[in-house]
Amino acid sequence: MLQINVIRENVGKVLEGLKKRNMRDAEVLVNEALTVDKIRREKQKEHDDLVGEVNRISKEVGNLMKSGQKQQADEMIAKMASNKKVASELGQELLKAEEELQRVLYLIPNVPADKVPAGKGAEDNLNVYQHGQIPTLPPDVQPHWELIKKYDIIDFDLGNKISGAGFPVYKGKGAKFQRALINFFLEEASRQGYTEIQPPIVVNKASGYGTGQLPDKEGQMYFIAEDELYLIPTAEVPITNLYRDVILNEQDLPIRHVGYTPCFRREAGSWGAHVRGLNRLHQFDKVEIVQIRKAEESYETLEAMCLYVQGLLEKLELPYRKLLLCGGDTGFNSAMTYDLEVYAAAQQRWLEVSSVSNFETFQASRLKLRYKNKEGKTQLLHTLNGSALALPRIVAAILENNQTPDGIRVPKVLVPYTQFEMIDAKL
C-alpha cells in the first residue's frame, strides 16, 4: 500500500511511475484517494476539536459533582448533550472516510522503480543477463512429462485420483529427488547466513492483507471457510508476516530468513496451451528467501539476492536468463522484479523458476513494519523476497536437459543429498 502522505507530496512522480504499468485508471484512483484524504483530514480536525471540548467539560462536571454542586453540573451536562451528538456523528463520518481511503489505497499498485522499463507484458521485459550453453539434444529427446512416466518417478494419474488435476504424486527416486533439492536449497541459504523458518502453511486474513495477496488475489488462494484460513501461495506470506506490527531496533537488522513450504495456488483461469506436466501445478514445493532492510540498502540487497539465486542455478548446471520485468509485468506489490528462467531443452522453452522482488515500503506500510533509527524516529522498512528456488520447473529442466540413454544424470552438487547419481530404473 502506498502511503497517502507520500502520494499527497509526490502526485506527479506517483502518476508518472504508475504509467509504466500501463494501467488505465491510475489517475482516477489517485485523485479519488486525494479527495477522500482531504475530507478525512477535515473531519478529523472538526471531530478532535469538539471531543477536546467535551473532555474539558466532563472534567469540570467531575469537579462540580465532587464539591456537591450538583445543580450546576446538571446544567453543564444538558448543555453538552448536543455537542456529544455532533461529535459522535463526526466520528462516524471520520470512520467512513478512513475506510474509504483504505479501500482506494488497496487498489493502487506499487510505483515501479526508476530502472523499471515501461511496458505491457512479457514481450517488453529486458533480458539483462544470460548464462550457460543451450544444450543440443538428439532428435529422440523426450519432454519431462514422458520421462517421469518412463522412470515412474512422478504420477499425475494417482494425484488425479486422490486429489485432482495439478496435484502430482512423487514416488521413489522422484520423491527422494524432491527432498534432496529442498535440503540443498535450505543448506545453501543457511550457509549464506539466512535463518531457517518453518512456518504454518495456513494464514489468517490479516496476514493475507499484510503482504498484499488480499484483496488483490482473493480468488487465487485456497480458502478454508470453516476456520477462515488461507492456504499459503508462498512462504513469503507467513515469513514476512512474522514482522507484522513490529518495530525493530536498528541492531536487529538486517533480517534474513529462508523457509521451505509447499505452496498452493488455485491458478483459476491460467491454464493454457503450454501448461503441461510440471509447468503449472496447484501444489508445489518452494524454498523462499526473505529479507527486511533499511531503505538505503534495499536495491543493493535485491541485486545480491538475485546473484545468490543465479549461483544456485549455476551449481545445478542449468542454462538461465535474467529478466528485468517491465512495468506491466511487475507484480501489484513490487517496485522492481527480476525473473530467472531456465531453459528446458526438450520443450525448447524458458521456464520461470524464480522471481526476486523489492517491495520497498509497500508491504511494510500494510504490515506496520518499522524500525527505530539512530535519532529515535520510527521508519518503514523495505521488504524483499525471492524464490530460491521453486522445485517443479527445476525438476522439469533437469530431467529434460540431463537425459541420457542410461537415465537422468543427477547434477554433481546434488549427489550428496540424493545418494544416487542417476535416475534410471524403478527403485
Added chain:
RNA sequence: AGAGGAGUGGUAGAGCGGUUUAUUGCACCGGUCUUGAAAACCGGAGACCCUUCACGGGGUCCGGGGGUUCGAAUCCCUCCUCCUCUGCCA
C-alpha cells in the same frame, strides 16, 4: 470440545466508575559524581492521526470489536489468545 481463571507500556505488576495527564520495581537512555566504570542521586522515555515553517497544541490507544454513562483500564455483550482441570487425538 466442556468448566474455571487471566490478558495493562520493553518486562514484571498495581489500579477495578471521576486529583490516571495510567502507581511502582527492573531493564533502557541522558546528566551529576568519577581517570573511566559501578554504586548513589537527578532527569527522560511509547505508538498512531490531525494541526504548526518551527516551538507547541488537540485527539486516539489498558487483547480486538460493540454497548451502558455527563465520565470506562475499571460495568455489560461478543470475539480472540494464554493458563489450570476434564475429554479427545497425531
